[in-house]
Amino acid sequence: MNNKTTFSRRTFLSGIAAAGAGTAFSAVKLPEIDLLKKIDESKNREIIENDTDPILLKRFIPRPKNIKLNDDREVIFDNQLTVKIELKNADNHAKHKTSDLFKQYFNVTPAVSVTQKTDAPDGEAYKIKAAGSLITLSASNFAGIRYACNTLRQLAEVHSSTGESTNYSIPETEIDDAPAMAFRGLHLCWFPETETIQIEQYIRWASYYKFNHIIIEFWATFPFASHPEFNWQEYSATPGDIRRLVKLGKELGVTLIPQLNIFGHASGSRGGSGKHAPLDFFPEFQSLFEPNGWVWCLSNPATRKLLTDIVLETLEAFDYPPYYHIGGDEADGAAECRSCRHSDYKALLIDHLTFFHKLLAEKNCRMMMWHDMLIQSNDPRWKGYVANGTPRMNGVLNALPKDIIICDWQYGSPKENETWPTMPYFKKQGFQVLACPWNNVENIKSLGETVVKTDLDGLLCTTWHSPSYNQLLNIMMYGAQATWSTTPYTSVNGTMGMRHLRQIGWDIPNKKYQNTGVHEWQVRPDIYP
Numbered sequence: 001m002n003n004k005t006t007f008s009r010r011t012f013l014s015g016i017a018a019a020g021a022g023t024a025f026s027a028v029k030l031p032e033i034d035l036l037k038k039i040d041e042s043k044n045r046e047i048i049e050n051d052t053d054p055i056l057l058k059r060f061i062p063r064p065k066n067i068k069l070n071d072d073r074e075v076i077f078d079n080q081l082t083v084k085i086e087l088k089n090a091d092n093h094a095k096h097k098t099s100d101l102f103k104q105y106f107n108v109t110p111a112v113s114v115t116q117k118t119d120a121p122d123g124e125a126y127k128i129k130a131a132g133s134l135i136t137l138s139a140s141n142f143a144g145i146r147y148a149c150n151t152l153r154q155l156a157e158v159h160s161s162t163g164e165s166t167n168y169s170i171p172e173t174e175i176d177d178a179p180a181m182a183f184r185g186l187h188l189c190w191f192p193e194t195e196t197i198q199i200e201q202y203i204r205w206a207s208y209y210k211f212n213h214i215i216i217e218f219w220a221t222f223p224f225a226s227h228p229e230f231n232w233q234e235y236s237a238t239p240g241d242i243r244r245l246v247k248l249g250k251e252l253g254v255t256l257i258p259q260l261n262i263f264g265h266a267s268g269s270r271g272g273s274g275k276h277a278p279l280d281f282f283p284e285f286q287s288l289f290e291p292n293g294w295v296w297c298l299s300n301p302a303t304r305k306l307l308t309d310i311v312l313e314t315l316e317a318f319d320y321p322p323y324y325h326i327g328g329d330e331a332d333g334a335a336e337c338r339s340c341r342h343s344d345y346k347a348l349l350i351d352h353l354t355f356f357h358k359l360l361a362e363k364n365c366r367m368m369m370w371h372d373m374l375i376q377s378n379d380p381r382w383k384g385y386v387a388n389g390t391p392r393m394n395g396v397l398n399a400l401p402k403d404i405i406i407c408d409w410q411y412g413s414p415k416e417n418e419t420w421p422t423m424p425y426f427k428k429q430g431f432q433v434l435a436c437p438w439n440n441v442e443n444i445k446s447l448g449e450t451v452v453k454t455d456l457d458g459l460l461c462t463t464w465h466s467p468s469y470n471q472l473l474n475i476m477m478y479g480a481q482a483t484w485s486t487t488p489y490t491s492v493n494g495t496m497g498m499r500h501l502r503q504i505g506w507d508i509p510n511k512k513y514q515n516t517g518v519h520e521w522q523v524r525p526d527i528y529p
């Protein structure tokens with residue numbers, strides 16, 4: 001912009017006001033304020049959003065617990081800004097990490113000071129206080145400070161005083177926020193069709209929405225050095241991609257957890273696709289699988305050897321994470337080959353699962369698995385819920401080590417007074433349980449409430465598709481509400497969700513049309529050729 005066309009913001013605004021006979025701003029009637037002041041009995045956590053403009057509240061995903069905004073006053077993020085960090089636990093890197101975030105999010109370099117404070121919030125909770133030219137952020141450690149900065153980023157908007165230099169600003173703000181549950185997970189699929197940048201987008205988006213664990217399931221896309229026949233050579237991730245993403249996860253406060261399927265889903269491909277890695281190209285590996293190719297053959301010792309190699313390889317690539325997901329769902333066609341069908345299949349399955357449990361435990365890693373093969377499909381207690389176990393697997397659950405984390409996936413709409421009975425059942429058997437929703441919004445909300453009410457151990461949101469079908473946006477927004485926010489959940493704003501995705505695109509930075517927005521194409525070529 002050259003000098004002739006530069007105008008001050010004040011001049012610009014007064015011009016508008018004159019055109020509107022002085023009413024352009026003063027006459028704007030704000031919508032009625034949705035006053036939420038309810039007590040969540042289970043945790044006695046009070047939501048305070050007194051007199052806060054819904055126009056500002058809708059910017060937050062997930063919605064913080066207590067918000068007080070004074071929109072009559074502004075805090076401008078310019079070179080006068082001072083940021084005071086209060087930490088319970090000392091962190092020598094907090095100062096430069098905060099500076100880096102303010103530079104990245106708000107293009108400003110404030111004066112940052114860090115002090116240790118014993119009464120700073122615990123765990124992942126944080127507090128924000130912003131007035132005048134001072135922002136105070138308090139937390140136990142830097143994870144909480146990052147959450148505070150993410151909240152500020154959602155609230156902030158850009159102003160230009162001259163048309164050239166721009167500053168972010170927020171209203172005078174007090175926020176006191178804490179998560180609803182400790183384990184806030186997202187399960188992602190890395191298909192041959194998935195681009196690395198998409199996984200990076202989802203990791204960044206999850207971190208922005210205060211998730212702290214991401215499971216990455218490889219659909220024959222992990223670049224196995226030990227057994228290259230078991231991944232699609234031309235459509236796999238590279239070791240460099242994985243190293244970079246694991247490092248990025250650590251920087252963003254998200255633990256990346258690998259998943260390989262060591263029971264069903266053995267083709268590494270969608271059942272309906274008819275594809276199979278490795279059998280489509282390497283029939284010599286048939287004996288590692290049951291005849292239908294969908295389930296690993298547990299009676300063949302070579303199966304265990306191969307799975308051991310590839311599990312260890314993924315563990316190393318993920319820098320020895322605290323959890324590992326072995327899949328374990330939908331093993332349709334188990335115990336069908338000659339040696340399996342003549343075996344004590346229950347004992348075989350117990351031995352298989354406990355072998356991998358031990359392998360992981362030796363690496364300081366806890367095993368996670370889907371729940372459905374561990375409860376019987378013909379048990380009337382589970383009618384209407386996902387339960388896929390067969391009589392030959394009856395009793396496997398009782399023999400499993402109790403530190404296996406059961407990931408109970410139930411995707412249906414909640415019934416009235418829904419209790420999701422399979423989840424407390426696993427809990428009563430002594431396991432830790434993650435409730436796992438998919439794309440049904442009412443289901444996501446119901447499972448989030450169930451975790452808090454019945455003291456389950458967390459929520460693991462699943463995705464199962466590319467960002468197309470407009471599913472990921474809802475999963476991210478409602479998943480964020482269900483994992484972080486206090487019930488009753490408020491509505492979320494999809495356009496704001498897409499704004500957040502755009503901000504992530506700036507961070508990457510994303511420069512490719514198909515990777516913008518929530519769809520790769522506005523008009524999908526496969527549907528509208």
Ligand SMILES: [Zn+2]
Nearest residue numbers: 297298337340
């Ligand atoms: Zn077999």
